[in-house]
Amino acid sequence: MSTNPxxxxxxxxxxxxxxxxxxxxxxxxSFEAHPGELIAVMGPSGSGKSTLxxxxxxxxxxxxxxxxxxxxxxxxxxxxxxxKLRRTSIGYVxxxxxxxxxxxxxxxxxxxxxxxxxxxxxxxAAAVAALEEVGVADLADRFPDEMSGGQQQRVAIARAxxxxxxxxxxxxxxGALDSVTGEEILRLLRARCDAGAAGVLVTHxxxxxxxxxxxxYLRDGLVVDExxxxxxxxxxxxx
Amino acid sequence: xxxxxxxxxxxxxxPMYGYxxxxxxxxxxxxxxxxxxxxxxxxxxxxxxxxLVEGGETNAxxxxxxxxxAAGKDELAEWFGSAVPRTQxxxxxxxxxxxxxxxxxxxxxxxxxxxQRSATMTALQSYTRAKRAxxxxxxxxxxxxxxxxxxxxxxxxxxxxxxxRQAQRDGAR
Numbered sequence: 001m002s003t004n005p006x007x008x009x010x011x012x013x014x015x016x017x018x019x020x021x022x023x024x025x026x027x028x029x030s031f032e033a034h035p036g037e038l039i040a041v042m043g044p045s046g047s048g049k050s051t052l053x054x055x056x057x058x059x060x061x062x063x064x065x066x067x068x069x070x071x072x073x074x075x076x077x078x079x080x081x082x083x084k085l086r087r088t089s090i091g092y093v094x095x096x097x098x099x100x101x102x103x104x105x106x107x108x109x110x111x112x113x114x115x116x117x118x119x120x121x122x123x124x125a126a127a128v129a130a131l132e133e134v135g136v137a138d139l140a141d142r143f144p145d146e147m148s149g150g151q152q153q154r155v156a157i158a159r160a161x162x163x164x165x166x167x168x169x170x171x172x173x174x175g176a177l178d179s180v181t182g183e184e185i186l187r188l189l190r191a192r193c194d195a196g197a198a199g200v201l202v203t204h205x206x207x208x209x210x211x212x213x214x215x216x217y218l219r220d221g222l223v224v225d226e227x228x229x230x231x232x233x234x235x236x237x238x239x
Numbered sequence: 240x241x242x243x244x245x246x247x248x249x250x251x252x253x254p255m256y257g258y259x260x261x262x263x264x265x266x267x268x269x270x271x272x273x274x275x276x277x278x279x280x281x282x283x284x285x286x287x288x289x290x291l292v293e294g295g296e297t298n299a300x301x302x303x304x305x306x307x308x309a310a311g312k313d314e315l316a317e318w319f320g321s322a323v324p325r326t327q328x329x330x331x332x333x334x335x336x337x338x339x340x341x342x343x344x345x346x347x348x349x350x351x352x353x354x355q356r357s358a359t360m361t362a363l364q365s366y367t368r369a370k371r372a373x374x375x376x377x378x379x380x381x382x383x384x385x386x387x388x389x390x391x392x393x394x395x396x397x398x399x400x401x402x403x404r405q406a407q408r409d410g411a412r
Contacts, residue, residue, distance in 0.1 A: 044401060190371070206360065206393035207386055210367035215360050217353075225353045227360035 004071065005032035006167045006198035007056055012065035014051050014221075025051040027221040028065065033198035035166065038190060040201045040212035048221040049202045050171060056200060057090050057169045058082035069167055087116045091160025093170040093189075097152040099144040105131060105155045106140040113163050130158035134188050150181035157188050161197065168192060168199040174208055186211045242274065242282050247307060247315040250292060254306035257283060269369070269381040286311070333392065337399055348403055356396045363389040 014026040026048045033039050041049045054060040055067055058074045067074040069089055074082055086092075099108045109127035114120060131137045134154040136147075144152055153173060160168050170189060174182030190211050193199045201212060209215045217225040249255065249263050257279050264274050283305055286292040291311035295304040307315070333355065340348045366385045373379050 044397070187371075206363060206390040209360065210363040210386060210389075212364070215364075217356075225357060227357045228364050 003034050003036075005034050005068070006070055007033040007200065008066070008068040009052075009056065010066040010068070012052075012055060012062045012067060014048075014055060014060070015063050024221045026055070026062070029218075029221070029223055030065075031216060031223070033167070033200055035196045035198055036193055037214070038193040038199040038201060038212045040203055040209035040215045041218060042203060042206070042209055042215060043218035044204075046220075047218040049218050051221075052218070053169050053171050053200060053202050056167075057092055058086055084116070087112045088163065089165050089167055091157075091162075091165045091168045093153070093156050093160045093168065093173045095172040095175040097144070097149070097156045097176075099152055099155060099159075101144050104141050104143055105136065105147070105158075108144070108155060109159045109162050112159065116163075118163070126162055127158070130162040131155065133161070134158045148181075149177050150184065153177060153181075153185050154188065157185065157192075161192055166197050168197055170199065170201045172203055173201070174203070174205070182208065241318070242278060243286060244315065244318045246279070246282055246286065247291060247311050247318070250305060250307045251312070251315060254295060254304045256298070256302045256304055258302065260305075267377045267381075269373075269378045271381060271385070341403070349400060352396050352400050352403075356393055359389050359392050359396070363393070 009029055009031050011028040011030055012026055013024070013028055016023045016025055029048070029052060031039070041052060043049045051060065055062055055074075056069075058067075058069070058077075061075055069085055072081075072085060072089075074085065077085060099105075100111070103111065106124060106127045109130050110118075110120075110123035113123040113126055118126070128137055128140055131140055131154075134157050136151055136154045136158070139147060139151055139155070144155070147155070153176075157168075157173075160170075168189065173189070174185050177185065186208055189199055189201065199212075201208065203209055213228060215227040216223055217227075245264055246260055249260055249267075255263065258276065260283075261274050261276055261279050265272075283292060283294075287294055287305075289310075290308055291314050292305045293308050295306055297303050337348070337351065340346055340351045363386060366382050366389065370379055370382045370386070373382070
């Protein structure tokens, strides 16, 4: 692919503990996510998939290797640089939504923009536009406990994409939802990637990984397998 | 798959010609099970013999219009009202292959599993792409059936891999 990757992991290693007790959560894991791509990461518990996502999101640091988000080195960026990148370039979607209970939907979505210095009025307009994109603009002034799980996750996705952030990291985003609602969330993630973002989806549901362009399998911190890498678009069902 | 009942179901809302039945069937089932026209006409003549459909007027091309009879409606209601039997499992080539792989000396069973999982995931991805492309409910549900089926296979392969690793750990002790 000729485009520059939005996310680039280059031989990333993460070790928890030292000496005999050292556990390799990730061993020299490399992969790239380009604009328009959704990548699913699968693997059993303890395979390193959540560690991979926290490192890609700048919430944890690798012991070795490099992590680049839109060309910016997350390790070199330092604490405050990473925090800024999380506000401007990286969107996170969690299994349990993680909305702030005391804020309305629109306030939850506009928060990252306001923290980054966007004036309140402009932040509110951007938040409402993002809520509109995920089909819940009419819930802008509701609080999280006044919404269903599916609605809360839509708000969380709006928060993850607001301000044109181009990297979406989703950790089991459909885990708490029924199958039809879960599929709607995947359609939204997919649509956002089709519109130019790059997405990384950690999931243990093969059905959900099916929405991705590529599926990366982790075992004991190693990439052991990849599906769909060479898939051409337009391939038929019977292919 | 019961072609007989499929034709009865398609004739329920309105009478149709044989060639219409074939295209209606394929449209509804996402063209996954191509039906040959000979099969449609043989089934129709058997249904007519049994009094479940009746042939009506013939058009300029000599094709006959078929409609459902009262007995056909009863037969259809009974089909919708009963569960599809889970008879003895079909010969599961994959399960047999993995079982034989486990007993083979010097074979990397994990590699066999990974190869299959990759292929099944690729199929699942293509069903999902087809789902994204359709707005038709019936078509989407048929694709969902394929998606869930592929998912069950991947889960089973994951399970095989985990059991294998466990057995290897136990063996190494």
